[in-house]
Amino acid sequence: MKKVAIFTSGGDAPGMNACIRAVVRGGIYHGLDMYGIVRGYSGMISGDIKKMDSRSVSNIVQRGGTILKSARSMEFMTPEGRKKAYDTLMSHGIDGLIAIGGNGTFTGAEVFFNEYQIPTVGCPGTIDNDLYGTDYTIGFDTAVNTSLEAIDKIRDTADSHDRVFFIEVMGRDSGYIAIQSGIGGGAEIVMVPETHTPLKKVITTLKDGWKRSKSSSIVVVAEGDEEGHAPEIAEKIKKQVGDKLDIRVTTLGHIQRGGGPTAYDRILASRLGLGAIEGLINGEKNVMAGIVNNNLVFTPFIDTIQKPKPIHEDLLRMVHILSI
Amino acid sequence: MKKVAIFTSGGDAPGMNACIRAVVRGGIYHGLDMYGIVRGYSGMISGDIKKMDSRSVSNIVQRGGTILKSARSMEFMTPEGRKKAYDTLMSHGIDGLIAIGGNGTFTGAEVFFNEYQIPTVGCPGTIDNDLYGTDYTIGFDTAVNTSLEAIDKIRDTADSHDRVFFIEVMGRDSGYIAIQSGIGGGAEIVMVPETHTPLKKVITTLKDGWKRSKSSSIVVVAEGDEEGHAPEIAEKIKKQVGDKLDIRVTTLGHIQRGGGPTAYDRILASRLGLGAIEGLINGEKNVMAGIVNNNLVFTPFIDTIQKPKPIHEDLLRMVHILSI
Amino acid sequence: MKKVAIFTSGGDAPGMNACIRAVVRGGIYHGLDMYGIVRGYSGMISGDIKKMDSRSVSNIVQRGGTILKSARSMEFMTPEGRKKAYDTLMSHGIDGLIAIGGNGTFTGAEVFFNEYQIPTVGCPGTIDNDLYGTDYTIGFDTAVNTSLEAIDKIRDTADSHDRVFFIEVMGRDSGYIAIQSGIGGGAEIVMVPETHTPLKKVITTLKDGWKRSKSSSIVVVAEGDEEGHAPEIAEKIKKQVGDKLDIRVTTLGHIQRGGGPTAYDRILASRLGLGAIEGLINGEKNVMAGIVNNNLVFTPFIDTIQKPKPIHEDLLRMVHILSI
Amino acid sequence: MKKVAIFTSGGDAPGMNACIRAVVRGGIYHGLDMYGIVRGYSGMISGDIKKMDSRSVSNIVQRGGTILKSARSMEFMTPEGRKKAYDTLMSHGIDGLIAIGGNGTFTGAEVFFNEYQIPTVGCPGTIDNDLYGTDYTIGFDTAVNTSLEAIDKIRDTADSHDRVFFIEVMGRDSGYIAIQSGIGGGAEIVMVPETHTPLKKVITTLKDGWKRSKSSSIVVVAEGDEEGHAPEIAEKIKKQVGDKLDIRVTTLGHIQRGGGPTAYDRILASRLGLGAIEGLINGEKNVMAGIVNNNLVFTPFIDTIQKPKPIHEDLLRMVHILSI
Structure with missing residues (x-):
């Protein structure tokens, strides 16, 4: 392996730049020529x-976003697009790839690898924490x-x-952000896609708090909760409890993606x-680098996409106990 | 004057606690007995x-919100409610008041003073910066x-x-937050209630930026802009420019009210x-304390409510020049 | 078990309050009467x-420091002091203890338990991360x-x-803070007590960076490094390199202890x-609760104090590779 | 005027980059060719x-430091050095200068202007707030x-x-940072170069606080206080009060210079x-742009350097009242 290219794809996530830095310097340290592809699969084609x-x-290392930019590419979903991408990479002599991104990124990488066999290692870059591996x-x-x-x-x-505040955080299929920020923020209730929290229970909890003279309550809602988005849920509850609770809603939105990384x-x-580039050098391919129990592990792309990542049930239990 | 009571009213604002601290310690320093009224006019009645x-x-001093809490009081808007409030204050022997709040707070204070003549000095506490004086x-x-x-x-x-981001900030009648955060954030356009920014001009500016190879743009919108809320404005613009621009919207909402004060x-x-409590001791009444050109001044409540506070036109001009 | 008391001891650490909250609410949830001891062993005696x-x-949950305060107690180091502490606890009917703190705290708890057998579970609260378990x-x-x-x-x-900056961070016996903040901050060199970094090597690295046209460099030094404190190290290096490098020093000091927890x-x-109080209820005693590989584990106090906690050698290696 | 060059000099200060941006875009907006000089007077010579x-x-706009870098230049203090600088500027056709910096910067600019008459306008960039005008x-x-x-x-x-903490902040000749951060931080005492605070008074205040059951105290010390640096002052006080107070010291140091601007x-x-570049276009020269009472004003360099900037005596009085 001599020339390795790196790209970011999918939604940007804080820390992507720190990852790019580690890949590039790690590659150079081990004697490789390093290349950056701008705007993910789209730049690979163009x-x-x-x-x-x-x-x-x-x-x-301290900057949010990604200096290599990110973009969607419809063209890469077609065999013709991927052929172009392959030709471009060949014309640059690229013989290894590092892909930073999430589900969609690795789905693309999996397909591309199966067609053209350029060794590829992925790094999980997504705020949602919804990747197995x-x-x-x-x-x-x-x-x-x-x-x-x-x-x-x-x-x-x-x-x-x-007041009672319903705060919607990101997480279409995953309640990780909701649970952790809920516990950290001392929320009374956390609503996530992985488990069903009936509105009746939400109302009971809020009313109970009221009786125990809690002066205010926070409900954290993952955007993918099956009861709907936070404004919707708040509306339903208002209808049932009337003026007794002064209910407000806020949706955190895009601020969650940005900012310098912790x-x-x-x-x-x-x-x-560093693990990904050294893995690539050592023959890993078609896998994502991950840290499990503090060890570096490699998991086939196909598993990172398809296998479910279970939520911490004990953390949900904790929300309940700690909000009494 | 012997016993002075302080209260906060209207929307909470960071720094209210620092103000309460200065009033209470300033009063004690000058030999007064100090009292706190919980939940504004509502607590005055109850x-x-x-x-x-x-x-x-x-x-x-470093905490957001208000330790004296705030609440709306419909009852205080009635003569009967104010009579009750007066009786309560008398029963505690209160002979002076400090009111921290905004427009609504001072409107109430003005009416109350005219009826019962308890000397009252106000402190401007509102994130909107929409008070004259x-x-x-x-x-x-x-x-x-x-x-x-x-x-x-x-x-x-x-x-x-x-991408192009439309970001809505607070300011129903006032563009102060929008202008200052727009300049500070390097926004390409700032839309405020005080002046009309036609959508046509917004589109031209965004397209011009694109031609000059600006890769992204920020438009800051005050919630009270006459073209509507940010999601609405973004929708109208999307219709006109189509897919050329990747437009997103975010509404900052309630996070703007909280947090430890700067x-x-x-x-x-x-x-x-400190100025308010010392003013009260020195005979000021029915006025708001303010800082104008770095000097402490007192302005009649009626003027703080009725007189318009002009926006900085030169700051709007600056947005335009600095975004080229 | 009916009455459990909790206390914090040793240097304060962000998150101690969140821990107190979890212990108290967890205890109440399981039907216990909960007590707080103010100022650690000193309050236990008084x-x-x-x-x-x-x-x-x-x-x-969001506040730095500890609401139960912390203090040193010379008296508790004597058998007479511990006898008094025991008598006080008995007079309150306390039959279980939760101790939040570090090395010194658990040393005291170990001795106390051996003498009086009050079941005690510890929680590791110290910014240094120097506890085994x-x-x-x-x-x-x-x-x-x-x-x-x-x-x-x-x-x-x-x-x-x-310029070249030498930045001293906390860590008398442990380089954890230095290594992690060094990697996160993109430091060129990290000096820790666990391994010896000869000054010659520091000078070579700084000079090499200079040749590769690095315009500035950061060296993070743990306070317990065997080459001395940061000002001392910087002085030695200045003597050897002369005016070629513009060297400055800063010692972060006490700000590292405070602040709201992440x-x-x-x-x-x-x-x-929560794990500690539930462990105590379930019969754990004379142990510290810890999280190892994401699982709750209990380790005898004696091991937490005596067993060494190895540093991540691979992280030190990473500093070197990533600073090229 | 056709070609204007901008440079930063002296210690870096947050907001210098926002100022560079405004000068450059303002100049371009008004049809000028804009140039950046790297490393201040040193780059002007080289x-x-x-x-x-x-x-x-x-x-x-959001970045700390200065993208144009800053450096000391001994050579510019000599007539030969300034001759070289002049020749360099002439060879680039520069006919106007914007200097961002503090005292030293404007002293240099004043001398240079008197010798070579290149119109120069300054912008006050220094964290110390010690410039008149x-x-x-x-x-x-x-x-x-x-x-x-x-x-x-x-x-x-x-x-x-x-504990009692002595915290040293920057300010060799000026107590501005000390006073404002002292009031904002609720300090019990603030020690500044402009007025003398005898140690006896410090001790009395600390002891009084103790009697009124203040559990902790903060003393903010400007680095230029006539009683010495914070560690020195603390040492003297420890000697006099003995073990009664648990006294600690911390020096904030270089962190005060950096960070993204507010x-x-x-x-x-x-x-x-923007004011500086438009002033330069309109014929201002040998002056610093400033904001006084919210208006843009120009003050001769010589006055900004020589005239004293008085401290807010009323703010010092406030520290005393608010710490009771």
Whole structure:
């Protein structure tokens, strides 16, 4: 292996830059020529590829977003698009790939590898922490802390006005952000896609709190909860409890994706980036690098996409006990 | 004057606690007995009043929200309600009041003073900075910094994906938060209630940026803009520009109200609190304390409510020049 | 078991309050009467003990420091002192203890348990992460993030002035904070007590960076490094390299202990607090609760104190590779 | 005027980049060719000068430090050095200069202007706020907030352990940072170079607090206080009070210079940058742009350097009243 290219794809996540830095410097350290592909699969097709040296990744470990940019590519979903991508890579002499991203990224990588066999190792970069094969994904810890800061701020208002706040956080299929920011923020209730929390139970809990003279309550809702989005849920509950509770809603939205990465994400991203490039050098292919129980492991792309990642049931139980 | 009571009313704002601390300690320093009324006018009616000493306000200068809580009181809008409030105050021997809040708070205070003549001095506590009689209100600087942090985070994603973001910030009648966070965040466009920004102009600016190879753009929208809320504006623009621009929307919402106050707000709150209590001792009444050109001034409640507070036109001009 | 008392001891650490909250609410949830001992062993002797209910621990999950305060107690090191402590506990009917703290705390708990057999479970609360029996201690993640924020700020100046900065972080016997904040902050060199980094090597690395046109460099030094404190090390190096490098030093100091806890520390503290009280109920005694590989484990106090906690050698290797 | 060059000099300050952006875009907006000089007077001599366009200053409004770097130049203090600088500027056709910096920067600019008459306008960029001719300097608000965050963290520990903390902040000749962060942080005492606070008084205040059952105290010391540096002062006081008070010291150091600028500093920097370039175009020369009472004013360099900037005596009085 001589020339390896790296790209980011899918939604950006804090720590992607720290990961890029680790891959590039790790590759150079081991004697490889390193290249960056701009805008993921789209740049792979259009040939937006540039040589990277140690200085190209200076002073980025602390930055949010991705210096290699990210974009969707419909064209890469077609055999013709992938053929173009392959031709471009060949014209640059690329003989190895590092892909940073999530589900969609690895689905593409899996298909591409099966067709053209360019050795590829992935790094899990997504705030949702919904990938099998790693305890945590790059960006998750930062997203949780960002959500938590927002919850801390909202609690000031909730307490000052004796209000109930429904706060929606990211997580279409996964309640990880909701649970962790809920526990961290001292939420009374956390609603996640993985388990069903009936509205009746939410109402009972809120009313009970009221009786125990709780002056305010926080309900954290993952965007993918089966009872609907936070505004919808709040509306339903308002209808049932009337004026007794002063209910407000806020949706955190895009702020959860950005920001400089936390220490945890910088270190995780560095370990995974270095692990991925060294894995690639040592013959790993068609796999994602992950950290499980503090060890570096490689999991086939197909498993990272298809296998379910169970939620921590004991954390949900904890929400209940700690909010009494 | 012997016994002075303090209360907070209206939406909570960061720095209210620093202001309470300055009022209480300033009063005690000058030999007064100090009382806190819980939940504003509502607590004034129900008699939720407590003695405060120096220790009651320890370790709160850095906290968001208000330890005296805030609430709406319909009853205080009626003569009967105000009579009850007056009776309660008399029964506690209160002969002076400090009111921290915004428009609604001072409207109530004005009416109450005209009826019962209890000397009252106000402190401007609202994130909107929409009160005549002070350059800045308590909470404004913190709200701007909170919005700015959010914009900084969103810019990471905007840059990574070459997107246009419409970000809605607070300000029903006032564009102060929008303008300051827009300039601070390097926004391409700022839309405020005070001046009309036609959608045509917004589109032209965004397209021009595109031609000059700006990879992403930020538009900050005050919630009270005459073109509508951010999601609405974004929808209209999407219809006109089609797929050329990848447009996203986010509404910052309640996070802007909370959080520990900035240095600026803590100092402003401390100066206004101390100024208000010393003003009250010196015979000021029915006025709001403010800082204009770095000097303490007192403005009749009626003027703070009715007189318009002009926006900085030169700051809007600056947005335009600095986004080229 | 009916009455359990909790106390914090040793240096304060962010997350101690979240842990107190989890212990108290967990105990109440399981039907126990919960008590708080103020100022650790010192309050145990003087009888500064108070009943705690659910509301006593409201709104503290996000606060730094410890609401139960901490203090050194020389008296507890004597048999007479411990006798007094025992008598006080008996007079309150306390039949179980939860101790939050570090090395010194558990040494005291071990001795006390051997003498009086009151079942005691510990929670690891120290920013240094130097306790065997848990992957991470409460407060460590926050301390690393605080150090990292400081390093990020100093790098601005280092880059602007092409300087070399020596930054001293906490860690008398342990390089954990230094290594993690060094990797996260993109440091060129990390010096820790566990391994010896000769000054010659430091100089070579700095000079090499200079040749590769690195405009600035960061060296993170743990306070317990065998080459001395950061100012000392910097002085020695200045003598050898002369004016070629513009060297500055900063010691982060006490800011590393304080601040609201990160999400990670709040969740860790909550898990350990709940785990400790449930462990105590289930018969655990004379042990510390810890999380190893994401599982709750109990380790005898004697092991937590005496067994060495190895540093991550692979992280040190990473510093070297990533700084090229 | 056709070609204007901008440079930063002296210690870096947060907001310098926002100022560079405003100068460059303002100049381009008004039809000028804009140039950046790297490393201040040193780069002016060596000819490290580059053309700047709108994109050169993209995405820097939020960054600490200075992208144009800063350095000391002994050579510029000599007539020969300044001759070289002049020749370099002439060879690039530069006919106007914008200098961002503090005292030393403007002293150099004053001498240079008197010798060679290249129209020069300055922008006050220094965290110390020690320049006459502007209410606040670029970087001051950020430095105060950074100090305040540190004080907030240290208070957690001070409270948890009932300690007295002496915290040294920057300010060799000026107590501005000390006073504002002291008030904001709820300090019991603030010691500044402008007024003398006898140690006897410090001791009395600390002891009084103790009697009023204050559990902890914060003393903020400006580095230029006439009683010495914080460690020295603490040592003297320890000798006099003995073990009664548990006294600790921390010196904030270089973290105060760095970090992304606050909203206030970004807006101030933008206003001053645009004001400076438009002033230069309109014929201003040998002056510094400042904001006094919210208006843009120009003050001769010689006055900004020589005239004293008085401290807010009323703020010092406030520290005393608010710490009771």
